[in-house]
Amino acid sequence: MQNKLKLKKAKSTLPNLKVLEDLFECLFYSSMCKEESELITVTITFIDPENPDPAPPGHIVPERWSCISFDHHIEMTTKALAKLSKAADPGSSSLAVYYNDNGEIYIWGMIDQAMHYQNFLNYESDTGSEQPGLFQVSISEIxxxxxxxxxxxxxxxxxxVLVKRYLDVLTIGPISKILRKNAEFLKLTLREYIEQVYPEESYADWEDFLDGLWIQTFSRLLLKIQNYQHGGAILITDDNADLDVKYRIHYERLTLAMVSHARASIDNYVAERIIEEDLVRGKRSVSRALYLKEAGSFYDKKGTADEIKGAISFIASQTCVDGVVLFNSSMISNGFGGVLRAKKMPRKIYVSSTATATPKSLAPHDPKHYGTRHRSMIAYCWNHPSALGLVISQDGDIRAFSKIEDKLIMWENIKTQQYMTGKSQRKRKS
Structure with missing residues (x-):
């Protein structure tokens, strides 16, 4: 922790090890407290009240965070955190925390506009401003x-258990390959659209965008299910054997909304590019038809993004009924409340410590050590090699299952939010 602070915030006064130990000890014990019969969820930002914004950007966006000071400092205790957590929803704000010359930690204010940060992490927004302070710590569960x-x-x-790395299985490795293959319907539809409407456009330039749209939508679905804190399961398969689905439906709106959103995105991009090229060439006005196309595609893009959001919420809520939510390979929902009937279990499963599931990263485990929901998914994926199964626990943990060659592989500690490494953040800002 201290080494990370030294590398990232070299110009700031850094807390010593005792301050950090006291801070995390207080936060850890606070996570086990209740306020008004509810468990505490809160985020703290470690930030200097004397210099809260040492390097503001040249252009400050309207939705950027700001600090609101209390009239007096409040000693940081489990009791104080519990009380203030009711006024500091992590989705909207955080508590500003720092330490004095004696190493005593105190709460000195609040920081607003946190929803924009959360929206970026949850793929609800394409942009997000830099975060305040040295670092943030959030309490999410006991x-x-x-x-x-x-x-x-x-x-x-x-x-x-200290988890230092979440596996990016949705972007690289066997699970990512399955999801990208499942995006073929989207890709073929958009390839035809580009060839017919914009023959001067290269489909290859849009393929990464389409893969990203598909995988981000799937990530958002998992995040929505996690937020319910009920637990659930998703099964992606085109095989109806060993399945007993209580509530059969055929819901293709999510897939069709992605197609519409991709079309609107292409329309908007092309219209904006033509307008920009005309202005660069010295043209002083834009044709009415082009203006209407640009404006119309912009609102279509926004509307279809909202449609995707609504379809995700519709499907995610179905996981609150016991049983699996069933998808085919084109992400069309075919029912919920599903029971997996496969019985034959592998002697061992293999837990992968990497997204790519290389042989050296696999550790054998006994499938009998897992609960009923996990065992039924293990048995189904073992008997149906083309299937992809995901189990979401009540505490938000996600485990993915797929049979690779002769092994049933399980991935855990799966990355769903749009976290970025220091390297990728620098690339984004440049």
Whole structure:
């Protein structure tokens, strides 16, 4: 932790080890407290009240954070955190925390506009301003602390386990390959659209965008399910064997909304580019038809983004009924409340410590050590090699299952939010 601070915030006065120990000890014990019969969820920002914004950007956007000071400093205790947590929803604000010359930690104010940060992390927004202070720490569950530097998740403490890395299985590795293959319907539809409407456009330039749209939408679905804190399961398969689905439906709106959103994005990009090129060539006006196309595609893009959001919420709520939510390979929902009937279990499953599931990263485990929901998913994916299964626990943990060659692989500690490394943050800002 101290080494990370030295590398990232070299110009700031850094807290000593005792201050950090006291801070995390207080936060850890606070995570086990209740306020008005509810568990505490709160985010603190470690920030100097004497110099809260040492290097503001040249252009300050309207939605940027600001600090609001209390009339007096409040000693940081579990009791004080519990009380203030009711007024500091992590989705909208954080508590400003620092320390005095004696190493005593205190709460000195609040920081607003946190929803924009959360929206970026949850793929609800394309942009997000830099974060205040040296670092942030959030309490999300009993004994669970998340430590963040700007948009980088440094580590998560889950009770007595320190998770230093979340696996980006949705972007690289076998699961990513499955999801990208499932995006073929979207890609083929958009390839035809580009060839017919914009023959001068290269489809290859849009393929990464389409993959990203598909995977981000799937990430948002998992995040929405996590937020319900009910637990649930998703099964992606085109095989109806060993399945008993209580509530059969055929819901293709999510997939069709992604197609519409991609079309609107292409329309808007092309119209904006033509307008920009005309202005560069010295043209002093824009044709009415082009203006209407640019404006119309902009609102279509926004509207279809909202449609995707609504479809995600519709599907995610179905996981609150016991059983799996069933998708086919084109992400069309075919029902919920599903029961997996496959019985034959592998002797071992293999837990991968990397997204790519290389042979050296696999550790054998006994599937009998897992609960009923996990065992039924293990059995189904073992008997149906083309299937991809995901189990979301009540505490938000996600485990993914797929049979790769002759092994049933399980991935855990899966990355769903849009966390960024220091390197990727520098690239984004440049």
């Amino acid at each position: 004994g669970t602390l998340n430590v963040l530097f700007d948009y980088e998740l440094l580590a998560t403490l889950k009770q007595n």
